[in-house]
Amino acid sequence: xxxxxxxxxxxxxVGIWSKLLGQLQxxxxxxxxxxxxxxxxxxLKVALTYDRNGLEQGTVDSLxxxxxxxxxxxxxxxxxxxxxxxxxxxxxxxxVASIALRPLRRPRPTAAAATEAR
Amino acid sequence: MAGRVITVTSGxxxxxxxxxxxxxxxxxxxxxxKTVAVxxxxxxxxxxxxMGLENRxxxxxxxxxxxxxxxxxxxxxxxxxxxxxxxPAAQTRDKTAVTPESMEKIxxxxxxxxxxxxxxxxxxxxxxxxxxxxxxxxxVVITTPHVSAIRDADRVIGLVEAAEKQQISLVVNRxxxxxxxxxxxxxxPDMLExxxxxxLGIIPEDESIVTxxxxxxxxxxxxxxxxGQAYKNIARRILGEDVPFMSLESSESLLQWLKRMLKI
Numbered sequence: 001x002x003x004x005x006x007x008x009x010x011x012x013x014v015g016i017w018s019k020l021l022g023q024l025q026x027x028x029x030x031x032x033x034x035x036x037x038x039x040x041x042x043x044l045k046v047a048l049t050y051d052r053n054g055l056e057q058g059t060v061d062s063l064x065x066x067x068x069x070x071x072x073x074x075x076x077x078x079x080x081x082x083x084x085x086x087x088x089x090x091x092x093x094x095x096v097a098s099i100a101l102r103p104l105r106r107p108r109p110t111a112a113a114a115t116e117a118r
Numbered sequence: 119m120a121g122r123v124i125t126v127t128s129g130x131x132x133x134x135x136x137x138x139x140x141x142x143x144x145x146x147x148x149x150x151x152k153t154v155a156v157x158x159x160x161x162x163x164x165x166x167x168x169m170g171l172e173n174r175x176x177x178x179x180x181x182x183x184x185x186x187x188x189x190x191x192x193x194x195x196x197x198x199x200x201x202x203x204x205x206p207a208a209q210t211r212d213k214t215a216v217t218p219e220s221m222e223k224i225x226x227x228x229x230x231x232x233x234x235x236x237x238x239x240x241x242x243x244x245x246x247x248x249x250x251x252x253x254x255x256x257x258v259v260i261t262t263p264h265v266s267a268i269r270d271a272d273r274v275i276g277l278v279e280a281a282e283k284q285q286i287s288l289v290v291n292r293x294x295x296x297x298x299x300x301x302x303x304x305x306x307p308d309m310l311e312x313x314x315x316x317x318l319g320i321i322p323e324d325e326s327i328v329t330x331x332x333x334x335x336x337x338x339x340x341x342x343x344x345x346g347q348a349y350k351n352i353a354r355r356i357l358g359e360d361v362p363f364m365s366l367e368s369s370e371s372l373l374q375w376l377k378r379m380l381k382i
Contacts, residue, residue, distance in 0.1 A: 037298070037305065044265055045312065048312065051273065052276060
């Protein structure tokens with residue numbers, strides 16, 4: 001017959017053992033997992049910048065899409081060429097759109113064309 | 119007398135406004151300052167039960183606002199620390215029973231009666247929050263190292279800065295030093311950088327907060343409570359003393375542990 005005390009003691013032993021095992025298993029893991037505090041800091045910084053300026057990140061994303069569509073009528077731009085950021089470096093905060101220009105790819109003269117020109 | 123009125127607020131609920139209000143009030147009172155803790159969470163009052171004064175309420179804040187009694191009559195005197203008092207909130211009404219104008223008037227009265235008036239704000243940024251901050255000279259924003267609490271703290275700081283010219287300071291509650299060391303919890307410098315207001319105190323995660331509030335006792339009156347010590351340090355900083363921030367490397371050093379074991 002198993003008394004209440006016995007099960008209690010058994011439970012304690014199991015508890016300590018699993019705790020030890022847990023320690024052994026989890027301690028090396030900690031070194032490999034990415035620390036989460038830096039992720040928290042980065043996410044907060046971005047979220048608070050938008051909060052403080054009364055903007056939604058999704059709104060800025062769709063604004064970027066629309067900018068690209070509008071500019072594409074005149075320029076060769078793609079979504080990945082456009083960055084829209086909140087600039088807090090000077091005076092009142094500004095929403096800054098920066099458009100990377102694509103270098104023109106001039107068609108290489110063919111050998112035939114080159115000889116003709118000569 | 120021209121006392122100081124300090125409002126404790128956070129935006130987010132459950133970060134420790136009530137525990138802070140109760141313990142810092144008790145610590146200020148224990149330092150000989152005539153102090154009143156005011157619960158402005160009308161409809162969801164809790165400061166009374168945390169302070170262990172829930173069975174002594176006769177009149178409340180709304181009774182004062184609606185003219186059924188003078189503020190002196192609604193204030194309860196704590197029997198453990200005779201300089202400690204509580205002005206409880208009403209439980210069966212809602213936030214609209216109090217207006218910012220009436221709170222300003224009550225704060226002006228309390229300022230004449232007490233060295234310190236500590237106002238416990240409800241969660242949120244609506245009427246209850248406005249009631250709590252309108253009559254204050256200083257604002258303490260309390261947060262935990264969680265992204266949700268920090269974001270809400272930032273919102274509250276923005277609202278206070280936009281509306282008033284009150285002095286604002288930051289308290290970080292429930293810090294877990296071992297998690298900070300592993301890089302899994304935001305550290306104090308990170309939070310100060312993000313929120314950019316001066317620090318008033320850091321309170322480590324501590325089980326004695328649960329056990330003391332279970333009994334209606336105050337952690338500041340428990341000699342071994344680390345959080346209680348942090349609250350006492352904050353009270354002294356409020357009084358202008360230059361108290362260094364607690365070393366959070368370990369909550370108790372080996373030497374302190376030995377001393378405690380040997381009772382020296």
